[in-house]
Amino acid sequence: MDWQKLKKEFEFELNDNILNYWVKEVYDPHRKTFFGLITNDGKKNPDAPLSAVFTTRLMWTFSAAYRIFPTAMMRTMADEAFRILRENFWDNANGGIYWSVFPDGKPEDTKKQFYAEAFFIYALSEYYLAFKDEKARQMAVSMFMLMEKYAFDPEFGGYIEAKTADWQETDDQRLSPKDMDVKKSMNTHLHILEAYTNLYRIYRDEEVRKKLEHLLRIFLDKILDKKTGHLILFFDKNWTVRSNIDSYGHDIEATWLMHEAAEVLGDKHIIEEVEKAAIKMTDVTIAEGLAPHGGMYYEKDDGHLQEQFDWWPQAEAVVGFFNTFQLTGEQKYLQQSLKSWKFIQDYIIDKKHGEWFWGVDANLTPLKNTKANPWKASYHNGRMCMEMIRRISNFEK
Numbered sequence: 001m002d003w004q005k006l007k008k009e010f011e012f013e014l015n016d017n018i019l020n021y022w023v024k025e026v027y028d029p030h031r032k033t034f035f036g037l038i039t040n041d042g043k044k045n046p047d048a049p050l051s052a053v054f055t056t057r058l059m060w061t062f063s064a065a066y067r068i069f070p071t072a073m074m075r076t077m078a079d080e081a082f083r084i085l086r087e088n089f090w091d092n093a094n095g096g097i098y099w100s101v102f103p104d105g106k107p108e109d110t111k112k113q114f115y116a117e118a119f120f121i122y123a124l125s126e127y128y129l130a131f132k133d134e135k136a137r138q139m140a141v142s143m144f145m146l147m148e149k150y151a152f153d154p155e156f157g158g159y160i161e162a163k164t165a166d167w168q169e170t171d172d173q174r175l176s177p178k179d180m181d182v183k184k185s186m187n188t189h190l191h192i193l194e195a196y197t198n199l200y201r202i203y204r205d206e207e208v209r210k211k212l213e214h215l216l217r218i219f220l221d222k223i224l225d226k227k228t229g230h231l232i233l234f235f236d237k238n239w240t241v242r243s244n245i246d247s248y249g250h251d252i253e254a255t256w257l258m259h260e261a262a263e264v265l266g267d268k269h270i271i272e273e274v275e276k277a278a279i280k281m282t283d284v285t286i287a288e289g290l291a292p293h294g295g296m297y298y299e300k301d302d303g304h305l306q307e308q309f310d311w312w313p314q315a316e317a318v319v320g321f322f323n324t325f326q327l328t329g330e331q332k333y334l335q336q337s338l339k340s341w342k343f344i345q346d347y348i349i350d351k352k353h354g355e356w357f358w359g360v361d362a363n364l365t366p367l368k369n370t371k372a373n374p375w376k377a378s379y380h381n382g383r384m385c386m387e388m389i390r391r392i393s394n395f396e397k
Contacts, residue, residue: 184236308361
């Protein structure tokens with residue numbers, strides 16, 4: 001295996017295709033903000049709102065990229081995302097960040113969706129790791145305290161989905177229109193896990209450690225269906241199951257995020273338990289979630305397979321399969337990771353306009369979704385490249 005060649009492929013993809021696109025096309029230096037909506041062929045909508053998910057993911061990506069490639073441009077982009085979040089998204093009256101704002105900085109949707117609050121912790125922690133900015137660290141700790149005060153469920157464990165701007169109960173818990181209106185979801189828990197993992201790297205506090213361990217136990221004991229090897233997506237407050245959906249991208253993403261959390265936690269018994277679960281989940285994903293050409297299906301809902309190949313499950317597949325290869329040493333997982341990367345290179349990367357398409361349909365034709373939007377930033381594909389660069393570098397040693 002030519003590790004050096006493979007690493008160079010990910011370095012080129014990260015710098016020349018993904019990050020270059022976000023610097024040149026998505027940031028508008030005249031308005032000093034980002035375009036919240038860009039079509040596949042490059043049409044920009046200056047009136048489109050910015051989402052908290054989009055903006056925190058940009059802050060995280062460029063902070064993380066700076067740690068590998070410390071250039072002035074990486075710093076500038078991370079700084080600008082952080083500034084926009086502080087000036088436009090931060091709720092001065094109640095704390096936390098709004099769900100979305102208009103380009104002029106006025107709030108569009110003031111609800112506190114804990115998925116987005118978690119992404120701010122994730123981005124703040126990464127910003128501190130990159131730049132040692134004490135203000136970012138303090139904000140991350142404050143956000144953790146807000147999460148624990150308003151999102152944590154002391155009765156049944158885990159975290160609820162959303163509250164109003166002033167942290168009151170809301171009758172709409174949904175993360176997006178396609179999601180179920182329930183109190184708890186796998187997706188929100190996955191990204192709180194990811195956020196708390198990064199926070200614990202910069203703030204070795206006992207309370208953070210306890211909550212990180214609690215989240216791993218929630219995944220192992222509640223969210224992971226041990227019979228099927230899939231994650232359960234939606235629950236009532238008391239963990240009553242409310243869905244029958246297999247989300248292949250989330251399954252493979254969780255294999256490595258759970259393992260990363262367990263390693264940062266450092267508990268030998270939990271690491272062993274997570275590794276065993278991750279291998280089973282990987283095997284199930286390979287058996288059920290992949291098309292013959294190597295693309296990963298989006299999901300199966302009540303037995304109906306959605307035959308499209310979105311960008312983010314493909315990115316998570318590369319890392320997830322490689323992580324399982326690292327855990328087991330078995331070549332079949334390495335080959336699967338490489339096959340996923342080849343599928344991305346052949347069908348998902350937009351070689352004409354840069355960045356990645358949202359995905360392709362069953363005929364491998366690009367989907368007509370937008371290139372940049374409230375849910376699509378530089379996070380899944382940028383993070384995949386950075387994870388692979390780091391893992392291959394460690395593997396070479």
